[in-house]
Amino acid sequence: MEGLERVERGTAERVLALLGLLQRRQVWTGPELAGQLHVTTRTVRRDVDRLRGLGYQVQAGQGTGGGYRLRPGQEVPPLLLEDDEAIAVAVALLAGAGAGVAGTGEAALAALTKLDRVLPVRLRHEVRALTSAVESFGGASVGVAADLLMTLARACRDEVEVGFDYQSGDQRQRRRVEPYRLVTSAAHWYLLGYDIDRSDWRTFRLDRMSEVAARTWRFTPRPAPDAAAHVQEGVASRAYPRQARFLVHAPAATVRNQIPARAAVVQEQNDQQCEVRAGADNLDFVLLQVALLGHEFEVIDPADLAERAAEVGRRLARAHPS
Structure with missing residues (x-):
């Protein structure tokens, strides 16, 4: 911005507007820029020269298909954003x-x-x-x-x-x-x-x-608590009337790829085990989700969910055709 102080106020505002237009689109013709700025094409050429004097590399194409563009890859501070x-x-x-x-x-x-x-x-x-x-x-x-x-x-x-x-x-x-x-x-x-x-x-x-x-x-x-972990646990578990904890016999990274972050909190226990914490209005849904992961697991708590898992297991075993 310091370089623009060398340009009178009215012209500086117009030159900044020109720079903003050049940042907005890849190529502008002279008449298009003149129409946008409500000036003549001669004034556009002068303002382009002013930008070049301030260090902005503005390229000008020749002929019918030519136009003005900022050189690709150039850093152009200050970035003109509202x-x-x-x-x-x-x-x-x-x-x-x-x-x-x-x-x-x-x-x-x-x-x-x-x-x-x-x-x-x-x-x-x-x-x-x-x-x-x-x-x-x-x-x-x-x-x-x-x-x-x-x-x-x-x-x-x-x-x-x-x-x-x-x-x-x-x-x-x-x-x-x-x-x-x-x-x-x-x-x-x-x-x-x-x-x-x-x-x-x-x-x-x-x-x-x-x-x-x-x-x-x-x-x-x-x-303060760890913000992301605290909010995730609240979304996945504390927000529900009932919570459950499971020990899953699989690496934490594997299980995290299977369960959305909003559905459960996965904490590493060792290289081959992780703890999964989740909440729901009905813990049957959580039990089903963990069972469908395809890993061996144990219910840590609540105790009634462990009993429920055993009951479902017996029922599934009876469903196997003889």
């Missing part, structure tokens, strides 16, 4: 970083690093607030408003309380929370925070929030 565009890009990259698709996570994080390097300082702080406040236990469906994400991300960064209306079942209540982290899953965005009125760590789905507002007073951060 506030909502920058946040949208960051949200999409964060979702990609935790999407669980081979190769996308590392590439998405690398892209976030590049985005951070070319954004103006004002937007860089906003995007950093979002990236530092987000963890993941699976790719997220980005279905929440960017301004809601930014409000909560800033509150996590600035350590200020947030208030919001929260829909839980048939009830809607006002909650006061010390926000800690935003967490993405395979289907939703969550906020992990300390519920002031309930004196406990709670998980909130962002799509169930409304009237979200950051408060003006700060809080002293408390010792």
